[in-house]
Amino acid sequence: DAGVIQSPRHEVTEMGQEVTLRCKPISGHDYLFWYRQTMMRGLELLIYFNNNVPIDDSGMPEDRFSAKMPNASFSTLKIQPSEPRDSAVYFCASSGRRNTEAFFGQGTRLTVV
């Protein structure tokens, strides 16, 4: 299996622009997670899906952030408009049924200038 695939690996954008991060989970996994990693806040869960349905989005910082999972093999995290404080590494992870570990993608390093 190819593992969790994220794209792009790096993104540099100007403040105010829309940014879309993409994730392909491991085939057959029911759960998909979006995490953000910053020096100040560490690793924090933004949102997670179960069977393509958003279960908990309480970690989404504000309305500028949105996430979708239109099918079992694809998810997006969108930031519109982006701000410099959104600069971080964004990780997507997936896991199988309950009681199984989450596997992480390689992350997208986002820089908003």
Next chain:
Amino acid sequence: AQKVTQAQTEISVVEKEDVTLDCVYETRDTTYYLFWYKQPPSGELVFLIRRNSFDEQNEISGRYSWNFQKSTSSFNFTITASQVVDSAVYFCALSPNFGNEKLTFGTGTRLTIIP
């Protein structure tokens, strides 16, 4: 509320030394899972171990071992005979009940192995 504390921000040891990374957690749940992940310089997060709250047996996997003590709410990680490739940031994490949802991560310990 759940909390994971990794008090050691950075540790440096000379190659072949043993090193223990501490993890202390807080939860009101009676059932929960604990995890360790490794983040090497390349940046990805690599799963190392998952332990449920009912299983207090220590685990050994090669040079890695884990000591889970419910009485002290600790889940410590020991690397024996450390190698340069062990240099990474190590994260301890906690999830509620029997689920893998909502991992709460500690702040990580940066381990540097000096050749």
